[in-house]
Amino acid sequence: MKTNxxxxxxxxxxxxxxxxxxxxxxxxxxYAIWADSEGYDGISDFLLRHADEERDHMTKVMQYMMxxxxxxxxxxxxxxxxxxxxxxxxxHKVLEHExxxxxxxYNCVNAAFEEKDWATWNFMQWFVKEQVEEETFALDLIDxxxxxxxxxxxxxxxxxxxxxxxxxxxEAPSAEDATADSPV
Ligand SMILES: [Fe+2]
Ligand SMILES: [Fe+2]
Numbered sequence: 001m002k003t004n005x006x007x008x009x010x011x012x013x014x015x016x017x018x019x020x021x022x023x024x025x026x027x028x029x030x031y032a033i034w035a036d037s038e039g040y041d042g043i044s045d046f047l048l049r050h051a052d053e054e055r056d057h058m059t060k061v062m063q064y065m066m067x068x069x070x071x072x073x074x075x076x077x078x079x080x081x082x083x084x085x086x087x088x089x090x091x092h093k094v095l096e097h098e099x100x101x102x103x104x105x106y107n108c109v110n111a112a113f114e115e116k117d118w119a120t121w122n123f124m125q126w127f128v129k130e131q132v133e134e135e136t137f138a139l140d141l142i143d144x145x146x147x148x149x150x151x152x153x154x155x156x157x158x159x160x161x162x163x164x165x166x167x168x169x170x171e172a173p174s175a176e177d178a179t180a181d182s183p184v
Contacts, residue, residue, distance in 0.1 A: 001069035010120050011065070013104075013111040015073045017127075018061045020104045022077045025054035027097055030080035031090055040158070042166035043087065049167060057130070064123050087158055088151045095138035102131040 006014070028051035036044035065072040084090035105127040112121035144164075148157035 021058035
């Protein structure tokens with residue numbers, strides 16, 4: 001699209017959000033690698049799937065900008081933070097990152113509101129809703145670890161959390177699903 005319908009300020013915050021979503025994906029990737037290296041394959045799998053979601057969010061912002069005639073800017077993604085030192089810290093960091101992301105989304109909504117750019121305002125409402133879900137999933141992780149004993153959570157409890165977060169598609173297939181080509 002050649003004619004740009006996005007103002008300078010809206011372009012700036014959308015570009016920032018695009019980068020934030022890409023950064024979030026990198027953070028989840030790095031945490032997934034860390035969790036795997038600690039032996040928590042289920043938590044790693046969960047974080048990996050989440051990294052894909054963040055990348056989809058990035059693409060969503062990018063495509064919207066192009067649809068409105070803008071030219072999104074792809075910038076260098078900052079390095080992810082240090083590895084967490086425990087699952088407890090990992091889950092708390094996840095919430096922290098999600099709250100930061102929510103603030104980025106709100107900045108976009110505010111800019112769209114100020115410019116009376118209702119198309120962008122409306123587009124961003126999907127992200128407002130999505131962030132409620134994202135924060136809920138992060139709060140749920142914290143509930144799980146708190147019930148398990150918080151920072152003192154015993155290995156047995158972490159094992160259960162790890163199993164619970166494993167991808168459903170990764171679950172053992174049932175005998176009913178067996179076929180001649182793919183026996184269980
Ligand atoms: Fe996101
Ligand atoms: Fe997120």
